[in-house]
Amino acid sequence: MMRVVFNEDYCKGCNLCVAFCPQAIIHLANRLNQKGYRPAEVIEQEKCTSCAACARMCPDTVITVYRPERKKEKVS
Numbered sequence: 001m002m003r004v005v006f007n008e009d010y011c012k013g014c015n016l017c018v019a020f021c022p023q024a025i026i027h028l029a030n031r032l033n034q035k036g037y038r039p040a041e042v043i044e045q046e047k048c049t050s051c052a053a054c055a056r057m058c059p060d061t062v063i064t065v066y067r068p069e070r071k072k073e074k075v076s
Helices: 014-021 054-059
Strands: 003-006 026-028 039-043 063-066
Touching: 003 039, 014 026, 014 054, 054 063
Parallel strands: none
Antiparallel strands: 003 063, 026 039
């Protein structure tokens, strides 16, 4: 299953993932994390394509992108 997970406790709300998400499904939450920042969150997980643009841009590596496993082709 394709999905994106944020470690909200370490997110500083820098907004880079929001700016670079091609699907525009990441926003800053209306709540604060334990460090006082508004963490990023995915609002429409089903629209995520697992492109990992958000994870590549995150300076604090708080984003994990899950992709479906690809079937391996048999080489003859």
